[in-house]
Amino acid sequence: MLGAKINSTNYFDRRFLRTRIMIRIINCNLTSPVKVLILTLFFSLFFIGHALADDGRCHDIVGENFDAAPPSAESMSSDRLLSLISSLDEARYDVRALIIMRDCKIVFERYKDGLARQYNHAMYSVTKSISSTLVGALMLQRKIKNLDTPVATLIPKPPGLRGDAWSNAERVTLRNFMQMSSGFDYKHDPVSNPIYDARQDRVALAIGQKFIAEPGTRFNYSDADALMTGTVIASLADRSLLEFAKSTLFEPLHMSNYAWWFPDQGGRFPGGWGLRLRPMDMLKIGQLYLQKGEWNGARIFDERYPDLAWAPGVSNRYGLHWWLGKVNGVPFYFANGFKGQRIYVFPSLRVVAALASSLPDKEEAVVPLSIVTAIIESTDAAHPVDAESDTKLMEAQKAGFHGETRVRQDNQDSPRRF
Incomplete structure (x- = not known):
């Protein structure tokens, strides 16, 4: 599957439904005090639900893959994301997967031609x-x-x-x-x-x-x-x-489809390299931190651990095997692997993203920065949120990345379906 499936129910559908319910309450055969009480209760429940929906967490059970929504439904600019992939395509960077998610809904999902969700990729130091x-x-x-x-x-x-x-x-x-x-x-x-x-x-x-x-x-x-x-x-x-x-x-x-390579003769796996993951599962790691260790009602780690892992250590750019960054005043945290493997977490934006690529040194400095900048700017009110542009973005995703491989490949660099 080269593109994310668009959910039929979006923000505008919910707003229309809310308005119809409000009109029916007003027109129903009840006394004014009762109507006021019902409307107060209705709007209280609505705003509570709206706050829960916008805290970045997954409020439904997550299985093998996340659900999707058009960027406009999650207040993200499709036009800004379109300009991002246009620049990546024009330069023919070897991006093999890029997934962006906000409020637990995939708003962008694109793979290199010939690849799809089930392929895993060498994580290098994301491990x-x-x-x-x-x-x-x-x-x-x-x-x-x-x-x-x-x-x-x-x-x-x-x-x-x-x-x-x-x-x-x-x-x-x-x-x-x-x-x-x-x-x-x-x-x-x-x-x-x-x-x-x-x-x-x-x-x-x-x-x-x-x-x-x-x-x-x-x-x-x-x-x-x-x-x-x-x-x-x-x-x-x-x-x-x-x-x-x-x-x-x-x-x-x-x-699914994960692997950990390069154990020694005693079966000990290296803690710093060797892991292979699907980009969808890279996204889950980021979302787990956004949810402070809670997943499908179970606790994986203590809710205080992200603050511990992301606190600057001896270097102000590095915590507990996580990197710390800031672009345009927006702080974010990321797992960083050789040749352009990244897991990004933007807590203030309620956004996580996964990148798998194979880039030489100079391109590895340029491509992730352009992606981070586009993600941040796509959530900014200065960039229009246009539902009509969602369709154009979906078509662009289906075409797939088609970049050139400009860095030496070895056995582990080939994406795989085991």
């Missing part, structure tokens, strides 16, 4: 934000009581660790690892760094690094730090990352 979500779940389960606990008390000593390196694990806390502030001398080099080699004892490698700063004082983006976050999760859950994620997150959210 880190899913690991953060699992930490939130462990906190709810009281298996993690304090993020400032040294990891030496949370994981078993790796058998491959040499010398007195285990003392390193007594200095670094889980919060340090999640904020990328372990203090270790990590250099990001996916080609030659042995931490990516499944034949190695990755945990021993991560703990055995040399310190160049006191833990908690220096931000240094590190897959080794995220690896340790995943190690703590698996240890406290007493299951693999994949099995814990499946039972705690993927199944409760009715996610």
Whole structure:
């Protein structure tokens, strides 16, 4: 399915129905005081319902996919979204999926030609934000009581660790690892760094690094730090990352066609990379944070966890494996993966979005920014909300993205249906 199905009931239908009910109350054979009482009750219930509908949460059960609505029904500008995809198409960027949702209704859904909803995509470092979500779940389960606990008390000593390196694990806390502030001398080099080699004892490698700063004082983006976050999760859950994620997150959210690649010989999955998700399920992760951990009446993590995960750490742009941003004065939070994988959450706009793409470095800087800007501007009153433009947007979505692949591909970059 290349386009989102438009719901037949929109804002204008509801407004018309409300007006008819009001007229019938006024014209009915009742005394004036009774009419006033009924109208007061009716409008009280209406405004309560309207407030609930506009809090960004899903008020119906969400299954494998979200429902859809035209942008105008959710007070978003189709014209602004049309200009966005026109610019993406003109530059032939390799965007493979883009979904935008407001108030739990998909207002935009487009895939690259030949792809559809059921294809999953390599998440790269978006995986880190899913690991953060699992930490939130462990906190709810009281298996993690304090993020400032040294990891030496949370994981078993790796058998491959040499010398007195285990003392390193007594200095670094889980919060340090999640904020990328372990203090270790990590250099990001996916080609030659042995931490990516499944034949190695990755945990021993991560703990055995040399310190160049006191833990908690220096931000240094590190897959080794995220690896340790995943190690703590698996240890406290007493299951693999994949099995814990499946039972705690993927199944409760009715996610499908997911995978977690690159386990080591002991079956340990990396906490910072390797996950594959459908864009629709990326959207669910963002919506889960917008709903402060509640999903279909169940609680995945404590309602306070988003504030904890999105609080600036040692870097004012990074929290607990989530990035922090602001464009046009609007704050937002995002999971960030190599080649242009993103999950965006705009709490003040009640918007979440998912992007899957394969972009070289310069384009990866340009495309996400243009998408974020368009999302923000499409909710601005300065951009017209035109129901007639919804039809044009729907036709544009059906055509699909047709960008050129300008960055080297490997086995994991191919979207898949398992």
